[in-house]
Amino acid sequence: xxxxxxxxxxxxxxxxxxxxxxxxxxxxxxxxxxxxxxxxxxxxxxxxxxxxxxxxxxxxxxxxxxxxxxxxxxxxxxxxxxxxxxxxxxxxxxxxxxxxxxxxxxxxxxxxxxxxxxxxxxxxxxxxxxxxxxxxxxxxxxxxxxxxxxxxxxxxxxxxxxxxxxxxxxxxxxxxxxxxxxxxxxxxxxxxxxxxxxxxxxxxxxxxxxxxxxxxxxxxxxxxxxxxxxxxxxxxxxxxxxxxxxxxxxxxxxxxxxxxxxxxxxxxxxxxxxxxxxxxxxxxxxxxxxxxxxxxxxxxxxxxxxxxxxxxxxxxxxxxxxxxxxxxxxxxxxxxxxxxxxxxxxxxxxxxxxxxxxxxxxxxxxxxxxxxxxxxxxxxxxxxxxxxxxxxxxxxxxxxxxxxxxxxxxxxxxxxxxxxxxxxxxxxxxxxxxxxxxxxxxxxxxxxxxxxxxxxxxxxxxxxxxxxxxxxxxxxxxxxxxxxxxxxxxxxxxxxxxxxxxxxxxxxxx
Ligand SMILES: [Zn+2]
Ligand SMILES: [Zn+2]
Numbered sequence: 001x002x003x004x005x006x007x008x009x010x011x012x013x014x015x016x017x018x019x020x021x022x023x024x025x026x027x028x029x030x031x032x033x034x035x036x037x038x039x040x041x042x043x044x045x046x047x048x049x050x051x052x053x054x055x056x057x058x059x060x061x062x063x064x065x066x067x068x069x070x071x072x073x074x075x076x077x078x079x080x081x082x083x084x085x086x087x088x089x090x091x092x093x094x095x096x097x098x099x100x101x102x103x104x105x106x107x108x109x110x111x112x113x114x115x116x117x118x119x120x121x122x123x124x125x126x127x128x129x130x131x132x133x134x135x136x137x138x139x140x141x142x143x144x145x146x147x148x149x150x151x152x153x154x155x156x157x158x159x160x161x162x163x164x165x166x167x168x169x170x171x172x173x174x175x176x177x178x179x180x181x182x183x184x185x186x187x188x189x190x191x192x193x194x195x196x197x198x199x200x201x202x203x204x205x206x207x208x209x210x211x212x213x214x215x216x217x218x219x220x221x222x223x224x225x226x227x228x229x230x231x232x233x234x235x236x237x238x239x240x241x242x243x244x245x246x247x248x249x250x251x252x253x254x255x256x257x258x259x260x261x262x263x264x265x266x267x268x269x270x271x272x273x274x275x276x277x278x279x280x281x282x283x284x285x286x287x288x289x290x291x292x293x294x295x296x297x298x299x300x301x302x303x304x305x306x307x308x309x310x311x312x313x314x315x316x317x318x319x320x321x322x323x324x325x326x327x328x329x330x331x332x333x334x335x336x337x338x339x340x341x342x343x344x345x346x347x348x349x350x351x352x353x354x355x356x357x358x359x360x361x362x363x364x365x366x367x368x369x370x371x372x373x374x375x376x377x378x379x380x381x382x383x384x385x386x387x388x389x390x391x392x393x394x395x396x397x398x399x400x401x402x403x404x405x406x407x408x409x410x411x412x413x414x415x416x417x418x419x420x421x422x423x424x425x426x427x428x429x430x431x432x433x434x435x436x437x438x439x440x441x442x443x444x445x446x447x448x449x450x451x452x453x454x455x456x457x458x459x460x461x462x463x464x465x466x467x468x469x470x471x472x473x474x475x476x477x478x479x480x481x482x483x484x485x486x487x488x489x490x491x492x493x494x495x496x497x498x499x500x501x502x503x504x505x506x507x508x509x510x
Pocket of ligand 1: 217218219220221238239240241242
């Protein structure tokens with residue numbers, strides 16, 4: 001049980017115990033003294049009156065205790081010592097109920113193994129009010145037979161349990177109201193912050209997005225994302241007693257170990273806003289080199305503006321940049337996304353994510369694998385074209401079926417998958433920024449494209465339909481010519497454009 005719950009339960013149980021104890025003492029004083037000790041012992045006596053004389057007014061004739069005499073042998077009416085003895089045992093048995101685990105237990109279940117708040121657990125009020133009666137299940141659980149003791153003593157337990165319940169009810173309602181207010185305001189603030197800064201997260205394995213991931217405690221227990229709620233306003237506690245922050249006020253929650261709610265793989269979110277860019281293009285069109293070079297340039301630009309870049313996936317590390325001139329062809333099939341984080345004092349953290357898709361997936365004769373998630377959650381698409389291959393295919397005498405894929409054939413293949421997955425009709429234009437990029441401009445074989453604009457170059461080399469499809473499918477199309485290698489590299493331009501179209505903070509880096 002965490003500190004908050006100890007305090008909540010301690011307050012409620014303490015109030016009830018104090019009330020019962022004072023009633024016991026005053027009743028005893030009354031029994032011994034013969035004279036009424038005043039209004040404070042009203043509680044026990046009044047409840048006694050309900051059982052006994054049926055008189056609702058304050059009375060001091062102990063009709064209730066007197067009527068118990070038949071049950072407990074020679075207990076003469078008003079016999080101070082025996083009555084006090086029985087009442088004391090009743091008080092102790094009632095108090096013992098507070099130690100019983102069924103009503104103290106605040107642990108969560110298997111799917112969400114973290115403590116509830118004492119005041120906000122399922123059936124919280126009923127379980128709180130059951131506390132003073134718990135000596136019965138407690139004795140039953142202990143060895144079954146001794147359960148006869150609290151049952152036999154029930155008439156003496158009942159007055160205390162009932163007045164304890166009265167105190168518990170009042171204490172519970174006050175505590176519940178305080179905690180509800182705390183949770184309500186913390187939750188509102190946390191949700192507004194999360195929605196404005198992060199909004200959702202993306203899994204680099206299954207590429208699906210989700211509002212919030214699940215969290216893995218250091219002990220291995222996995223539970224729902226900690227937000228202010230019935231588990232606590234600021235701190236949550238796993239069933240093994242470990243604390244996790246329930247807000248990201250100090251950045252602690254974003255650094256927790258997280259788990260994708262769809263595929264269960266580990267994810268890192270930092271509660272950063274994700275910006276997802278997918279790369280499309282024929283085999284050997286320079287997508288991977290473009291991704292590495294643009295990530296490198298982005299990080300350099302970020303550094304000069306005092307923005308820190310953190311490389312969270314190995315495929316985007318500075319080590320990978322170093323090898324960008326000789327990357328192996330991207331393996332076909334579904335691959336993990338590559339991602340990095342941008343951190344600055346001036347704006348909330350961002351996550352830049354790349355989906356590098358093998359060019360072979362866009363070849364017409366290939367059995368199509370629908371990479372649903374690659375195309376569903378995109379903040380931008382980079383379509384890479386190797387100008388030298390466009391020239392080669394155009395000048396070839398036999399552009400027959402089965403020859404090298406052209407931008408048109410790749411675009412058709414991509415567009416078919418894209419519209420099918422997103423459920424777009426033929427008249428729907430996507431608002432996702434679409435960057436058409438002539439790559440390898442540093443390669444002497446690309447000289448044909450150097451002299452004119454990218455659009456004109458494509459049209460002149462038989463790819464006019466590509467431009468048409470691109471413009472009819474996407475509202476926001478821009479053409480680029482980039483060098484990914486060498487001194488004049490400008491590979492970050494398409495990425496910078498896409499990010500700037502999506503996020504004002506990143507726009508300021510470029
Ligand atoms: Zn734990
Ligand atoms: Zn996943």
